[in-house]
Amino acid sequence: MTGGPAGLPRLACFDLDNTLIDRDASFVAWAEWWVARAGLGREVVEWLLANDEGGFRERPELFVGVKARFGLGGDVGAMVEAYDREHPLFTSAEPAVLNGLTSLRTAGWRVAVVTNGGTLQQAIKLEHTGIGAVVDFKCISESVGVRKPDPRIFKIAAEYTGATLEGGWMVGDHPAYDIAGGIAAGLSTIRIGNHHPTEATPDRTPTYHFSSVLQTFPVILAS
Ligand SMILES: [Mg+2]
Known part of the structure; x- marks a missing residue:
């Protein structure tokens, strides 16, 4: 050149x-792992995939949403902080x-x-x-x-x-x-x-x- x-x-x-x-594929892998670890059902994976918006939905909003929809416990700030550390390992x-x-x-x-x-x-x-x-x-x-x-x-x-x-x-x-x-x-x-x-x-x-x-x-x- x-x-x-x-x-x-x-x-x-x-x-x-x-x-x-392939960011979207890694989100699927993370969601399946996160849901399995929490002992939750496939419907939670489906909800996360439907509400991810290609990663452009703000993460606090995503976790507030999944908590409300499925009656989950846990601190949203801690969930987002864990997500930031854990989901990159699925890329x-x-x-x-x-x-x-x-x-x-x-x-x-x-x-x-x-x-x-x-x-x-x-x-x-x-x-x-x-x-x-x-x-x-x-x-x-x-x-x-x-x-x-x-x-x-x-x-x-x-x-x-x-x-x-x-x-x-x-x-x-x-x-x-x-x-x-x-x-x-x-x-x-x-x-x-x-x-x-x-x-x-x-x-x-x-x-x-x-x-x-x-x-x-x-x-x-x-x-
Ligand atoms: Mg991009």
Whole structure:
């Protein structure tokens, strides 16, 4: 690859949840474990899956809801705190994803995970999946104080890694946060999957739209 202006390396940014990892599958695995541990029935798993909203429903609200619906005891704050520590342990990354990220760095790209979320849970996910070990920067919104789609979060990633945003990429599943945010930062964008269809609008049209993140690596490498 050729570098960016002034010879700076270019930047490839990736969202984490439902982009590099199958976040929804890991939520199912966590919910089944949590319900079994509490000795509850399948209907509680079904309720959690129906009310998760792809992880976008506030967790305190989710636990208040499940307590009320099934008459459960327990402190909501403690339940959320446990969730933040425990559910990341149900995430995993395909070896091909780790290899793809590594191949970008080998080719001279700087690679950053740019994720909206809490520092503790996102950091555990990055550690547990092995993704954290194969990227240059773990850019977690709570840690850096800026959330996607604010383009400043991508500038932070570029500054931290010594890269330029010019000629760079943002890969993610959320049209408003990942695609609009990446476009606002001047990045080319790739949307993964068909999550959040109601968020897709003409001004959030990605450069490419793929079903799997594995399709993005050769495209970025060839750019
Ligand atoms: Mg996502």
